[in-house]
Amino acid sequence: MGEDPTRTHDKQLRGWLSYAFASEVFVIVSLTLFLPICLEQFARDNGYLDREDRKEPCNSVAASPGGRAEARCVVKLVGLWIDSASFSLYVNSISVALQALTVISMGGIADHPPHRKRLLLMFAALGALSATLFLLLPSSSPIWPCSALLGICANVGFGASVVAMNAYIPILARTSPEVVELREQALEPSNSPAPARAANDLDADSNAPLLESADHSTEPDDTSQDYSRALSAATSRISSLGIALGYAAGILLLILTLIPVTLLKGSTFSLRLAISASGLWWAVFSLPAAAWLPGSDTTAEAELDHDREWSVTKEIAKAWKRLFGMLRWREIRRLRNTFQYLAAWFLLSDGFTTITSTAVLFGKTSLNMPPSSLVVVGIITPLAGIIGSLAWPRLQRRLGCTNLKVLTTLVIMASFVPAYGCLGFIPLFSQGRVKFGGLTTPGELYALAMYFGSVYGAFQGYARAFYAELIPPGEEARWYGLFSITDKSSSFVGPLVVGLIADTTGNIRYAFFFLVGMIWLAVPVLRSVNVERGRKDAASYVYTSGR
Template sequence: MDKKLQRSWMMYDWANSAFATTILAAVFPIYYQSVAAQGLSEGAATSFYSFTTAIGVLIVAVLAPILGAIADYSAAKMKFLRFFAYMGMIATVLLFTINEGNYILASVLFIFASVGFSGGNVFYDAFLPHVAKKEDMDRLSTWAYAFGYIGGGILLAINLLMIMKYQWFGLPNDKIATQLAFVTVGMWWFIFSLPLFKNIKEDKVAPQEPRTKSYVSIGFGRITDTFRTLRHYKQLLIFIIAFWMFSDGISTIIRMATFYGKTIGIGTNDLIAALIITQFVGIPCTFFFSKLAKWMSAKKALTLALMVYVVIVILGYFMTSALHFYLLAVCVGMVQGGAQALSRSIFAKMIPHNKHAEFFGFYGITSKFAAIIGPAVFGFAAGLTGSSRFGILSLIVFFIIGIVLLQIVNVEKGEKEALEATDPSDVVTVQAK
């Protein structure tokens, strides 16, 4: 495959991972609570932020499979990717305007930014089978995640330095520094997306029948058909359920780690430092999982990563100090990128070649609803027992069920099912411009 296409595709992970690190994980949640939600009680601020996150997730979960089906039919994945990416970039830059008490504006902008980020990823992921041969998917997917760790980690480190040492940058206070950090994320995302936007285009191999319905009708029709025919892809269906389970656990750890650390008395600086450690440990370890998948198969490598997560959850229950949190951050960095990248590549191998975006829409649904269910279970367990330690321990169920289901999946058989279901007259290809 064209190396230029692959490099361009990987650079988008470098570009948008800045949003995942600075906005989703490290800086914006703290800014929302301390600045945007100023005047609200702690409980109200938490509720508003939780609902804001949930609304963004639900919008993407509902839209992703429909838009994916439309994109497959019209060979317009790149157009949709641009639309969502630009929406996310603009909304992220506009976070600069948020001041004390502007929690409504902060919520609205964050929803638009989150929808742009997650919606764009549906179409970005759907390009993987176009830019890599089957035997290269594991390597390319893990390398892209590693690129994301590098890009997101570099900008996060710069932004945190700018916030904590704002005087070095000639800024009056850390609030202005934080607002400028939001701007840098939007600009970073835009600049490093340009190789993908510039170098990749879609071509239809063969024309379809004349379109007699609107794209929206076609999209809903194809989604209905996908639900009806998904039972024919038995291996893919089992993998989706397994992914839903262990993705619950992974997503909850990502979103709740700093919150859990706070509840057991770990300082903000230690929490932020641990996030940076996770990013940079993830770089070589994600590359390593690319090699590991080649040596022992992607499914076995993914299983190994999930087993490490089981250990992380157990150790997290007993964690008492900042040192423990640092050690767990290293463990998460070792497996997080590998688990997510191999999940993506295994899924890509088992979907019909003419329904990439449509099926990645389903893939997106599983990961997006995971962002709701996992934290809910965490909160329920913590509330029932009166301790957040039992909240973190409850996540072990997601990983164990996910591991068990994953062992049932026959990836080679799933690839065969996908090949048999592919209509050769309705295939989209990509090429360098």
């Protein structure tokens, strides 16, 4: 007797949510808050004021409120003097480049259920261990640049594991009870009604197109529309719930880490302790995912892999060959709307994430906010994110807006944050004629954190669920690999350009102009996506390797 399908689905969903609860903490606590300021502090502890002789340590003026404004802090690495804030941004860019190579290489492997789970756990272990090891590396150590290596490994581990995690979303949505029921109703009018399936058949069936193409079955219009709505709702619900749980975990750990950061007055040790705590949390709460997510117990897939000559090297080579094949113009035209959305996502995800990291560094280096205050900013942002992720779907139902319209609205609202920072160049604000405005006071950063968090939380839920409807069934990991290249842990262009702007101008505020332009550039691309057509093209898509 097979296991009850509903119980199987619920257990697998709990496993998936547990990993969201475990891994999102690294993003909220470390990646967007403590890791940038910790890396900047590592560089500052070993850097010098950018004056003629470059002999005075940066920390010699740390106690002076205006000291950091007199001369920026620079550190010498590989023969070059770089801004201490740019060090953090460059490390992030390098980690993203390596992460991109990793997620592309693993896409084909992760599309097989047994290997998907193994990859998720392997990269989770890499990321969690790298974050935890920050506790053992003081900034006074002669090997302090290894902090960059730990940061890179942690980010690669997170990004790669999330590719495997996201690949479960369409499968979990397809196997949710309400979607399965409507799928059976949609297939009933066919000449060969589908037989009842046992629970063990759900994993294999979840990789098949949910509604067969017109060549294979007749699609009842009403039932198909009900099915599509149920599938979209299930996808959005699962994605948003994962984000809300992850945010809740991040807020809880941020509150806990606020205690040592405050007591130790934002010392480098307290920052390392916070990053290490996120790694331990990540490791411990990944254990339920290891127990409940479907993996090697999927016997049909396991037997398939054992019957053929399977090797990691061959799969990596095939993944890169497939990537170049997917990017041929002929394939892009067949999935035009999917690629249009990816183009918009490339700009938006990079821009949104860079806004977060730039704001934190701006608060530390330009507004002279202590780490404890930045922790409060870090708590406000995901807390507002939970509110936004729950409030926007209700607002959408009340207004009757499409997902695309909601996404566009959120993007435009987010662009107001860097635009507000640009106002700081107006003499009225920059010369202190008024006490508030243009992001010149810490209080404004708190307010912007709440506003941006409410927008960003909703954006993440809608963006991930929206993409799930535009990718071919059975190739989730491969397509989420492309998606994750510019996910929140994978912003590449933004941090690199912001780092160059900070190095060139000596004023990170100029980066706000770049961020406004980056976000607005994506709006017309996003608006051009035809959702219904993109969903149909993805459902009927079959990759052809021939030229």
